[in-house]
Amino acid sequence: MARLFDLHYPSMLRLATLLGADDPENIVAEAYYEIYRKYRKLRTPDAAAAYLRSVVCNLTRMRIRHLQVARRHVEDRIDTVASAETSALLRDDQRALIRALRALPARQREALVLRHWLCLKEKEIAATMGISVGSVKTHTARGLAALTHAMEVRR
Secondary structure (H helix, E strand, O other): OEEEHHHHHHHHHHHHHOOOOOOHHHHHHHHHHHHHHHHHHHOOOOOOHHHHHHHHHHHHHHHHHHHHHHHHHHHHHHOOOHHHHHHHHHHHHHHHHHHHHHOOOOOHHHHHHHHHHHHHHHHHHHHHHHHOHHHHHHHHHHHHHHHHHHHHHOO
């Protein structure tokens, strides 16, 4: 194992760097750990270098994907930060919308929640509610009209 490290560490570090790893030393260290764990299972010691290259490539890809997802979540959180006034108004609008939703007849409320919160299709809503697709369309349209009216009156 020490010989494998001495022979291939610089090239594995260069490979991880060229593949775009933000922390190539850690990627290569993890790759050596993986090969150390599975060294006895290798068919031949000559296959170790190829396996090491493969592990470095896979770990780098996984790390890049992880960072992309993490960055998206950070961007989402940054976008949702608002001023205190905006937050207060939004909360007030949300409370008004919930009050208006609660004031709807049960069927309209149920159709709207299934459609817009659970994102079900009209056919699925009909099956869930035990009514026809046409009735789902009617309840949804009437419920949306009532909510729209309630929110417009409020302004």
